[in-house]
Amino acid sequence: MSNKLQGLVWDACAPAGLSISQVAIMSRLADYSNDDGISWPAIPRIARQVGAKSPNTVRSALKVLEAGGWLKVQERKTKGRNTSNIYRINVAKLVQAAAEANSTDTPSNFEASNSEVSKIEASNSEGSNNKAVAAVSPSNFEADPQVTTTPDPQGNKTLSPAASQPDDSSDESFLALHPEAVVFNAKKRKWGGADDLTAAEYIWGKIIRMYEQAAECDGEISRPKEPDMTLWANEIRLMCTADGRTHKQICELFVRANRDTFWCKNILNPSKLREKWDDLTIKLTANVPAETSAGGHWNSAEAWENTL
Numbered sequence: 001m002s003n004k005l006q007g008l009v010w011d012a013c014a015p016a017g018l019s020i021s022q023v024a025i026m027s028r029l030a031d032y033s034n035d036d037g038i039s040w041p042a043i044p045r046i047a048r049q050v051g052a053k054s055p056n057t058v059r060s061a062l063k064v065l066e067a068g069g070w071l072k073v074q075e076r077k078t079k080g081r082n083t084s085n086i087y088r089i090n091v092a093k094l095v096q097a098a099a100e101a102n103s104t105d106t107p108s109n110f111e112a113s114n115s116e117v118s119k120i121e122a123s124n125s126e127g128s129n130n131k132a133v134a135a136v137s138p139s140n141f142e143a144d145p146q147v148t149t150t151p152d153p154q155g156n157k158t159l160s161p162a163a164s165q166p167d168d169s170s171d172e173s174f175l176a177l178h179p180e181a182v183v184f185n186a187k188k189r190k191w192g193g194a195d196d197l198t199a200a201e202y203i204w205g206k207i208i209r210m211y212e213q214a215a216e217c218d219g220e221i222s223r224p225k226e227p228d229m230t231l232w233a234n235e236i237r238l239m240c241t242a243d244g245r246t247h248k249q250i251c252e253l254f255v256r257a258n259r260d261t262f263w264c265k266n267i268l269n270p271s272k273l274r275e276k277w278d279d280l281t282i283k284l285t286a287n288v289p290a291e292t293s294a295g296g297h298w299n300s301a302e303a304w305e306n307t308l
Helices: 003-012 020-032 043-050 055-067 091-102 107-121 126-135 171-177 194-217 229-241 247-259 270-275 277-283 301-307
Strands: 071-078 081-089 183-185 190-192
Touching: 003 020, 003 091, 020 043, 020 055, 020 081, 043 055, 043 229, 055 071, 171 183, 183 229, 190 194, 190 229, 194 229, 194 247, 194 270, 229 247, 229 270, 247 270, 247 277, 270 277
Parallel strands: none
Antiparallel strands: 071 081, 183 190
16 A cells, blocks of 8 residues: 555646545555555456445546546456456656645645655656656556456566565554455455355355265265365355356356356356356356346345255
8 A cells, every 4th residue: 555645646637637546445445555546456446445336446447547647557367367457657747746736835724735746756757667668567466466466478587576566464454455354364355255155155055965974975075175265265266256257146057057067166166156157157057046036135045055
């Protein structure tokens, strides 16, 4: 998190004519950024945090911000699938806009507000900032732990620790950032909400049932090892926030895979389900039972068990 950029955003963006929603999005990007203005939060996450009606509202605002020169957006893909974009805030433009806005303030207000500008103005002048931006490429990035569980395929180099996402390793700070988490590992930055955990437990129940049925025919088959439900819930959360799936779609596709003689042996966790999602969608042509499309929100694994 960059407190310096946060101060610049508040000083510069509204006086420069940006809308409330655009200022809010710039503020969230600054909150996730290092001091060079680089971050990669998922669009659904930004939409949820700024109270946007939909992710498309954020996408539209980002296009306006990019056209206005406030930031640059670079798309990324992992295994042919879109992942979170890389955002580069134009720090030099923020510095200049903040200075212009502050110059119209009273001397006392300007002195307090412009302190944030003076701290980084020298190191983030137009030339040095462009140099910093040009030096960064996807190969310099460690995969975003909030977006993907696999390394960035475009390179092996990692970003320095100072540029990591702002999640703190302490439980209290982590929960403050993710109040909806019901299971979490602050050090690994993995977490899941109530619905994520319910879906994970539902999938685990299906796997256990498959093993129990197999044990009736072969007594040598033993119960599989209990999974880390935090990791499972985190993967399901990412399928929802980064991939645009719903919990219902996730559970339905897993059930279809679980009923297939080939896929039931190969899809044994949410991570593998996510990896093979496109293949499963194409190859599993069996119709989902009509009652699963009856609608309504699912609240527990038991509720799903009654519909599938």
